[in-house]
Amino acid sequence: xxxxxxxxxxxxxxxxxxxxxxxxxxxxxxxxxxxxxxxxxxxxxxxxxxxxxxxxxxxxxxxxxxxxxxxxxxxxxxxxxxxxxxxxxxxxxxxxxxxxxxxxxxxxxxxxxxxxxxxxxxxxxxxxxxxxxxxxxxxxxxxxxxxxxxxxxxxxxxxxxxxxxxxxxxxxxxxxxxxxxxxxxxxxxxxxxxxxxxxxxxxxxxxxxxxxxxxxx
Numbered sequence: 001x002x003x004x005x006x007x008x009x010x011x012x013x014x015x016x017x018x019x020x021x022x023x024x025x026x027x028x029x030x031x032x033x034x035x036x037x038x039x040x041x042x043x044x045x046x047x048x049x050x051x052x053x054x055x056x057x058x059x060x061x062x063x064x065x066x067x068x069x070x071x072x073x074x075x076x077x078x079x080x081x082x083x084x085x086x087x088x089x090x091x092x093x094x095x096x097x098x099x100x101x102x103x104x105x106x107x108x109x110x111x112x113x114x115x116x117x118x119x120x121x122x123x124x125x126x127x128x129x130x131x132x133x134x135x136x137x138x139x140x141x142x143x144x145x146x147x148x149x150x151x152x153x154x155x156x157x158x159x160x161x162x163x164x165x166x167x168x169x170x171x172x173x174x175x176x177x178x179x180x181x182x183x184x185x186x187x188x189x190x191x192x193x194x195x196x197x198x199x200x201x202x203x204x205x206x207x208x209x210x211x212x213x214x215x216x217x
Contacts, residue, residue, distance in 0.1 A: 004031040004079075006072075007050050007058040009038045012205035013215045015116040015169035017057040019069040023076060023165035025197035027083035039212045070104045073162045085162040092149055096156070096163040099141050103166045110134035114173040115215040118205030125177040125217060138170060139185045146184050154191035168192055172202075177217070 006024065008017035024031050036046045036056060044054060051058045051067050059066045059075065066075045077085040087093045109130035127135075145156040145163070152158025156167070171192045174181055181189075192198055 001062055004029070004059055004061040004076075005034065006031050007034045007036060007047070007056055007060070009036060009056045010205070010208055010210050010212070011035070011201055012118045012208050012210070013116060013212055014038065014056060015111075015172075016055075016069045018116070018169050018201060019165045020057050020059065020072040020076065021201065022168050022195075022197055023073050023085055023162055025200070026160050026165070026195060027076075027080070027085060029076060029080050029083055037210050040210075070100060070166065073100075073165060077162065084159070085165075087149070087157045087159075087161055092157050095145070096161055099145070099156075100163050100166040102141075103170070107134040107138070107170075110138075110170075110173065113217065114177045114179070115217055116169045116172050117176060117215060117217070118172060118202045119208075120176040120216075122176050122178055125179075127177070127179070135174070135179050135181065138167070139181045142167075142188050143182060143184045146188060154188070156188070160195070164192060168198065171198075 004024075006021060008014060008021055011018070021033065036043060047054055047056060047058070050060065051065055053067045055067065057067070057069060057072060059072045061079065066072050073085060076083065087096050109128055113127045113131040114125060142156065149157040155161065155164045157163060171189045173179070174185070174189060175193065
C-alpha cells in the first residue's frame with residue numbers, strides 16, 4: 001500500500017499546507033510530499049492534475065482524495081487513530097474542534113495584514129483595529145486552553161493536537177510581525193516553534209527562492 005501523498009504550496013507562504021503537514025510529521029504519520037509553487041503561470045494546471053478544487057493542500061491516499069486543511073486533518077484522525085490528533089476527553093475534543101473551525105473560517109483581517117512568511121525578519125508591523133481584535137481573540141483562546149488543559153504538556157490541550165496544527169501559522173505571524181501578546185501566549189509560541197517539525201518546515205521555507213510579492217508585508 002502506497003504512503004499518503006500530500007500536495008502542498010510554498011513552505012514559506014502556504015499556511016494552509018503547513019497545517020496538515022505539521023499534523024502528520026509530529027504524529028509520526030509517514031507520507032510523501034510534492035510542492036507546487038504558488039502564483040506561477042502553471043500553478044493552476046499543476047494543482048488541477050490532483051483536484052478540481054484548484055487549491056492546496058491536497059491529500060491522496062490509495063484512491064481517496066481529500067482537500068482543505070481541516071478536512072485532511074479529520075480524515076487523518078480517522079485513518080490513523082493511534083496518532084491521537086484530537087484530545088481523548090470529549091469536552092476537550094469539542095473545544096479543540098471549535099477553536100480549529102474558528103481558525104479555519106475566521107480571522108480574515110489578520111490573514112490579510114500578516115501573511116505567513118517563514119523568511120521574514122522579525123520586526124513590528126502596525127496592524128488595523130480589526131486585525132488587532134483578531135490577535136486579542138486568539139490570545140484569549142490560547143490562554144483559556146492552557147489554563148484548563150495545560151498541566152499535561154506545553155500545547156493547547158497538553159499534548160500536541162490538531163488544534164496546534166491549525167494555529168501553527170498564527171505562531172509564525174505573531175512571531176515575525178512582533179505582535180503584542182500575553183506571556184502565556186508567548187510561552188505557547190515557544191513550545192510550538194521548538195518542535196523539530198516546525199523547524200524543519202521553517203528551514204524549508206527559508207531555502208525556497210520563490211517570491212510572492214503580495215505576501216511580503
